[in-house]
Amino acid sequence: MKNIRVGIPRALLYYRYADAWKTFIEELGYEVITSPETTAGILKDGIKKSVGDLCLPVKTFLGHVESLKDSVDFLFIPRYISVEHDAYMCPKILGLPDVVRACFTNLPRIIDPMFNIKKDKDNTITEFSRQVARILSLEPEAVEKSFIKNSGAGYMNEQEEYSLTDKKINVGLIGRPYLLFDRYLGKNLFRTLSELGANPVYIQPSENEITEAMTVIPKWVYWSMGKEVTASAHAFFKDDKIDGIINICSATCGPDSFTGDLIRKRLNTRNKPYMTLSVDEHASDTGIQTRVEAFVDMIGKVIV
């Protein structure tokens, strides 16, 4: 029997949940196809498909959908509304399945279950699984069991571990995973920094770190990833081993326009070198390279 193929676009929340999603879908008996890493061509397709001024990561997402849509039977684009009680995802992620449907004709069927803790509370996973089961005509209980079993899969296993070293310049990197870990969009910051002799550091802030960071600012940040970015920034600013911090964001990102302001004004109390790299489809690699170089140079001068 021919396998039924489910496509997962390698963009946006993929960079957070990919492992959980993949094992979950495979366990249900489907073959998972992920789109290749972002390329100039994929981004160009995405831009062609999008209307108006959607942000870079969403345009990229559309490019990935384009590259997958003709080779799969289903597309897995769940609607993540809230993954915790006190925060939402960005509005563009809330509307993602609808945006995709609006931008394409002839799409394979989209599996778009809703994950909304704010609304469904303890029943969130049951509700989510029920919707998956309905679309795929499966048993809801089996789906739920498999989802729970796999939902613990770690974040970002594909990434190499980056940790502190005492030797050289440690640069803390903050930003949304789908920018930071997408080698094309994120301009390969990890590599660039290593090549310059600096040590890139990325952390996934813990519950405690998040709670602590939220008490330092006047009101908690009600976007999940914005909250994490803010908490990482706070942890880095406090940490003596971190010599400088780079915040990478999409130029027209809504949440980041505000959290960026908070980070700069409220958290950098010790005046550490801090730089925001905002990227869009026109950002040139050499431009970014030069700015990162200058930044590392500057830190080098400060710490010797």
Add this chain to the structure above:
Amino acid sequence: MKLTVPHMGMLHIAYTRILRENGVDMMPPPKATVKTLNLGVRHSPEFACLPFKINLGNMIESLEAGADAILMPGGYGPCRFGYYGIIQEQILRELGYKFRMSTTDNPDKLSDLIDTIKDISSIKNRPDGYRVFYLILMRMAALDRALAFYHYYKPREINRGETDRALEESVRLIDSANTYVKLFMENFRVKRIFRDIRIDKRFKPLRIGVLGEIFVTIEPFANLDVEKKLGEMRVEIVRGVWLSDWLNDRFRFKPFRRNQAKLSALWAKGYLDYPSGGESMETVGKTLMFHRKGIDGILHIMPFTCMPELVASTIIHRISKDKNYPVLSMTFDEHVSEANIVTRLEAFVDLLERRRVERLSRN
């Protein structure tokens, strides 16, 4: 304590007199001008949305004029609005202003609002708080009703400018109505004022549905007064977003008016299945509703980088293709020019006119 609240359409007309009579030293911001906008832009994060920048300009100008307290509604997402007050306060403190800032973090919760009113005014008990609050809501509804009359009469008027004068007069009357009874009477007079306008009864204007992010849609300063411009081109506006509806969805003061967000969600099914915050649901749902009702086309208004409306705009462009239905999306920020807006509106109106002629000649 001189209290100021950033502008939002005609809201200040609804509350200023009433709160003053109840012991609040209200000081609405000076009318927004280019200077207001420039002030806001200069001190805002570059990619903050337009309402944020205009609000900030309002705040600065009010503080300069002597206000020492700011009330800014808050909230908890998913759009950026809930975080406005925090970032604005931070900017104003950095600029060296001294003031008290209150953000009502649960603007949807009636009892919190009533407590806020009690805190700042001479009102002592809750029932009085409710009475005052609902009077403000009713006044807002009366203002919106007058504006809806304006939309209807403006393209049909025979003596140019008569409708504009009628609106001014109506606003004055509603403003003076400081009790429920007076408001009831003035509502009749407002209707009569508009009825007395001489109109061309045979003229059938084009109708354009106006939808979008609520602040920029209802604030003529922010949208370069597109509604008046269209009125002058003899187009009838059918507005899909109203401040009084927004308030009614939350506080249910008009028992016979449906919850517009829920109504829109019914229409939007299949295109937008869950609200993306802000007015995204209204924009999508009412585009479909207006199409069904035979409105000639849609003008969609949004601030640059507005997240909910970007989602909505993507979707209504698809609707436009699916149903062959003209949609014009306009993005507003500090860079838009008057000339550009006029050209685009004229081109859109021409297009709609041509389509109507074709349709009539076919039948």
